[in-house]
Amino acid sequence: MNTPTFRNLVVAYTATDTGRDALNLGIAMARTSGAHLNLVTVVPQDNIYAAVYPSDRGHMPIIQEQVREWLEQAQASLPADISSSIHTITDSSDAAGLLTATQQLNGSAIVLGGRRGGLLRRFRLGTTATTLLHSSPVPVALAPGGYQNQAKLSGFTAMFGARPGAEAVIHYALQAAQSFNLPLRLVSLLFLDEHQADFLPEGINTADLIAQVEQFGNEQLAAQAADMVANHQASTVVATGKDVHDAVDQLTWMEQELVIFGSSRLASEQHTFLGATAAKILRHIPSPMMVIPAETT
Missing domain, CATH: 3.40.50.620 (HUPs)
Structure with missing residues (x-):
């Protein structure tokens, strides 16, 4: 890892x-x-x-x-x-x-x-x-263009979804938050059309997102995330929308946070590769971001 x-x-x-x-x-x-x-x-x-x-x-x-x-x-x-x-x-x-x-x-x-x-x-x-x-x-x-902050980062946001690479970005973000004693926000994007949205249960909660961490990461990462949430070191968000813009628009952003993305499944081993969804997200956020290399398989 x-x-x-x-x-x-x-x-x-x-x-x-x-x-x-x-x-x-x-x-x-x-x-x-x-x-x-x-x-x-x-x-x-x-x-x-x-x-x-x-x-x-x-x-x-x-x-x-x-x-x-x-x-x-x-x-x-x-x-x-x-x-x-x-x-x-x-x-x-x-x-x-x-x-x-x-x-x-x-x-x-x-x-x-x-x-x-x-x-x-x-x-x-x-x-x-x-x-x-x-x-x-x-x-x-x-x-981002015009970035002026020189103060210590205020926290990390990890973006993940149901794609290969989710385990790596979740692990990296959890370790970063603990290493530097900063809060972590775990964000999962869920794209739904209008018909699907009608059947979405209200109030997607922390347990739902922790379950996603286990599904797309592993049981150990889910337990670690749950422990950090319980200790108020981390928070969870499931952002829903019909597309990237709609989902990302629901989130608030801070200049002093760092948004972490994993690499696409197209990445070579131990190299970065900005995926299509991450590239779209970049068009809609004002915070600095970081892409981490893919894991060796």
Whole structure:
């Protein structure tokens, strides 16, 4: 099982609004866990295929110097209680460069900023985020556009359903909540058409959702979840609706929480793969999210 360890975070930093969003989320996660922040910028690779004329290749040291200056400024802006280091890596692909840096630095998670321009500070995925959310061997956390929180995370929300991967995300979220002493919200989405909704029993309760945890996870996870609920460390929600938007719209969200998703059944072993339902949910939530890798089968 994946175990939550935010000990060594790789923050994808650029001197842009997107980079600042990633940095803010990295700070919040570090304050939650005591993690070290590795601020990493990928410098374009200087090769015969690069979009630089041969006569301009002498500009690469200048570019590297400028990137280093931006990283130093970002590091200087960090709160005094945050441990950090700065790194550059050269690659023709930002995603590939970040994966290489994560391996070299023994990173436990990658932190990204989402593209700006989405309505109501929802998520828009750029090329780098899309690639990493479908190929990373470590969890990938993503800040929504305009994310400003630097305070400790206020809690976790685990999204799960009747699909492979539910056991992994439930286990990860339970362990994260206990490790960092934060409240957990277990959310199961139930999609119903109008006819089915007429037969839905009123007041779906905690016992119903714990039963789902046992069904989609296992008996041990269900017992652990029930114990946390009994001790007021966790809460349960079954959000119903005719589609993702309708169901998610019933939930309240906080900027300081982290929403955790499992990977799709299409994921390679021990790699992330953002599923279709999770991708739809992202369009409707304003909170930062994280996708964890699939378990080895």
